[in-house]
Amino acid sequence: MPKISLVTCPACQQKFPVNRSDFIEWEGDCRCPFCAQEFPPEKGKPYPPLHAGAEE
Amino acid sequence: MMNLQSFIGEYEKAHPEEVIHIEQEINSRYEITALVIQGDEYWKDPPVFIFHRVKGSNGNVSPHPAIVNLFASRPRCARIIGTDVPHFARELQRRCTEEKRKPVVVKKGEAPVKEVINKGKDVDLFEFPIVTHHYLDAGPYCSSGFATTYDPDSGVDNCGIQRGFVKAKDEIRFWPCLGTHNNFNLEKHWERGQDMRFAYWVGHHPAVILGAEVRLGYPESHYEAAGGVIGEPLRLVPSESLGDDFLVPADAEVVIEGIAKVGERKAEGPFGEAWGHTGAQRLNPVIRVTALTHRRDAYWISNMVSHKDMQVFNSWREVIILEAAKRAVPTTQNVYIPVPGMVFLQIKQTRRNQGREAGLAALASVEGAKHIFVVDDDIDIYNMHDILTAIGSRTQWDKDVIIVPRGRGIGTDPSISEEATTAKAVIDCTKPVPPQPFEPRNSVPEEVMKRVRLEDWVAKKYL
Numbered sequence: 062m063p064k065i066s067l068v069t070c071p072a073c074q075q076k077f078p079v080n081r082s083d084f085i086e087w088e089g090d091c092r093c094p095f096c097a098q099e100f101p102p103e104k105g106k107p108y109p110p111l112h113a114g115a116e117e
Numbered sequence: 118m119m120n121l122q123s124f125i126g127e128y129e130k131a132h133p134e135e136v137i138h139i140e141q142e143i144n145s146r147y148e149i150t151a152l153v154i155q156g157d158e159y160w161k162d163p164p165v166f167i168f169h170r171v172k173g174s175n176g177n178v179s180p181h182p183a184i185v186n187l188f189a190s191r192p193r194c195a196r197i198i199g200t201d202v203p204h205f206a207r208e209l210q211r212r213c214t215e216e217k218r219k220p221v222v223v224k225k226g227e228a229p230v231k232e233v234i235n236k237g238k239d240v241d242l243f244e245f246p247i248v249t250h251h252y253l254d255a256g257p258y259c260s261s262g263f264a265t266t267y268d269p270d271s272g273v274d275n276c277g278i279q280r281g282f283v284k285a286k287d288e289i290r291f292w293p294c295l296g297t298h299n300n301f302n303l304e305k306h307w308e309r310g311q312d313m314r315f316a317y318w319v320g321h322h323p324a325v326i327l328g329a330e331v332r333l334g335y336p337e338s339h340y341e342a343a344g345g346v347i348g349e350p351l352r353l354v355p356s357e358s359l360g361d362d363f364l365v366p367a368d369a370e371v372v373i374e375g376i377a378k379v380g381e382r383k384a385e386g387p388f389g390e391a392w393g394h395t396g397a398q399r400l401n402p403v404i405r406v407t408a409l410t411h412r413r414d415a416y417w418i419s420n421m422v423s424h425k426d427m428q429v430f431n432s433w434r435e436v437i438i439l440e441a442a443k444r445a446v447p448t449t450q451n452v453y454i455p456v457p458g459m460v461f462l463q464i465k466q467t468r469r470n471q472g473r474e475a476g477l478a479a480l481a482s483v484e485g486a487k488h489i490f491v492v493d494d495d496i497d498i499y500n501m502h503d504i505l506t507a508i509g510s511r512t513q514w515d516k517d518v519i520i521v522p523r524g525r526g527i528g529t530d531p532s533i534s535e536e537a538t539t540a541k542a543v544i545d546c547t548k549p550v551p552p553q554p555f556e557p558r559n560s561v562p563e564e565v566m567k568r569v570r571l572e573d574w575v576a577k578k579y580l
Contacts, residue, residue, distance in 0.1 A: 094254065
């Protein structure tokens with residue numbers, strides 16, 4: 062598994078990378094570097110998914 | 118005590134071509150990096166840039182100058198500690214280990230960094246020209262601040278340059294990378310349910326910066342190592358908001374004090390990393406800034422991460438690698454890390470297999486020792502053509518390469534595994550030791566080289 066996932070900001074649709082292990086361990090919101098929107102990474106349809114069994 | 122501005126003044130007198138003042142207004146967002154990239158291509162050893170009119174994140178021109186590229190030239194790094202390029206790592210190592218000096222504590226009235234003191238709602242980090250380095254960066258980054266914490270058991274200081282995303286005028290999110298001593302201190306505090314006191318000090322004499330950045334044992338004072346490198350005790354002063362036992366450098370340009378509240382982590386990054394790729398966003402500790410103190414005419418330093426200005430980030434690894442390799446092979450000569458992950462180690466062989474021995478010792482010494490290329494002492498480790506010649510002509514990779522799987526990686530290396538492990542390798546590029554024969558290098562008799570000079574044969578306009 063790669064160390065990062067790409068998420069898509071639900072507000073501006075821009076993509077950015079998040080560190081998988083951090084967001085799996087601590088479950089905080091990510092923050093879009095383009096529009097500053099903060100949201101749970103699952104809402105950004107992370108690829109690959111953060112958790113096993115999650116939909117791609 | 119010597120400080121950043123006294124250094125700039127003296128250095129500019131001695132080397133006026135190496136300090137360029139730029140009065141034209143420039144934006145802190147990407148524009149400074151654009152100039153640095155072009156400067157890196159134009160100059161082999163880029164000069165220091167001092168920008169006097171920088172438009173910051175708040176849209177205003179900062180009252181403070183921004184300085185970059187302090188460490189972009191290897192000859193300048195050597196001159197900073199009074200040596201030459203071939204002896205740089207050795208001299209830095211010697212001063213950090215053999216010349217340590219205990220710091221002295223001065224009164225607040227004697228500390229230039231206390232000329233301006235702001236607390237509470239008066240804190241505004243955006244008064245400084247903090248650079249947004251690369252596309253995709255989360256925002257402006259403190260890239261040259263020494264993140265400073267104390268070990269709660271021994272009370273010993275620890276500091277190192279660790280990036281901080283300046284999220285708001287009084288909030289920074291910083292990354293104490295796993296395995297660093299600041300991370301040890303953070304975990305100790307948080308496991309005990311304690312908030313952690315924290316300070317960034319930004320800007321000092323570059324010898325202090327080189328000394329304070331060297332990796333030491335834990336717990337071991339970086340302030341003492343910095344004093345050793347600059348050759349006089351570092352002057353410290355009690356903090357404004359973290360207690361009198363939390364000491365910060367009195368002669369720094371800027372000090373940012375704050376608290377990392379237990380368990381508070383927020384999104385930090387992406388950030389253009391030393392490895393030349395944009396590191397992914399993380400969940401990192403939040404620093405709630407409690408006080409901001411600085412010289413009235415403070416300079417703000419940015420270290421231009423992933424560009425030639427990165428020298429300072431590699432020099433402390435060179436020190437550790439050199440020490441380890443010398444223990445294994447006493448005739449180890451020198452080491453150079455031009456970019457993260459690549460180590461050129463030079464040895465003088467006295468018997469066979471010393472290339473492997475020095476390489477393996479270097480590889481195990483520090484997490485940044487990823488690919489170790491061991492070369493002979495006739496190879497100039499600062500000359501890429503020489504290095505490539507050694508790799509190309511003195512290796513057979515079926516027997517000269519040792520690969521060690523699942524070593525400890527650096528979190529910012531984009532190629533490491535999800536578990537932060539990395540393969541490491543020693544590539545022994547040394548020749549066989551006499552009496553084993555090896556084809557000699559091409560050369561011209563020394564007498565001819567001395568007698569036939571380019572300037573005597575080619576018109577001046579071409580040189």
